[in-house]
Amino acid sequence: MGQPAHDTTTAESQTPNTSTPAEAAPESPTEATTPSPADAPTEAAPELTGAAAMFANDRASQHLGITVDDHGPGWAQCSMTVTDIMTNGHDITHGGYIFLFADTTFAMACNYPGSITVASGGDIDFLKPTYLGDELVARGHEVIKQGRSGIYDVTVTRGDDIIATYRGRSRTLPARK
Structure with a gap:
């Protein structure tokens, strides 16, 4: 996952990419070649900020195999x-995993570069069950942002079926002193 690919700054002017981008396999450290000093980059890689920085350290979401397909402000x-560890005693996906998935998408949407934004609350409605092997997609967008507070909606789908809707409330923290 890299920096946001879009320069949009307001929810009203955005057109999220809802198609699945072609995924390039990342080069593993064992396959990498050591560049010679002449091949070394002259500039350091840009420091991750916002959602990219937050996800880079989000071990819980990464452990569950959540991927960020695309994001922007x-x-x-x-x-x-859905993996076997995510299913409950009814052989359906435990609601907590669906909530975590929607909440991760919400976090990606509300963490603008340069800000640290956290959830002040979130609610979910489970509409249909999901099962082992189901591929889920969550799309989140800003409904409104006023000052340090925001409201975001996330729709979780399996194919054409909406399986859950989530509403998250955010709070941007003041800059550290």
């Missing part, structure tokens, strides 16, 4: 495949 799209 005020919106995000993530994917997750």
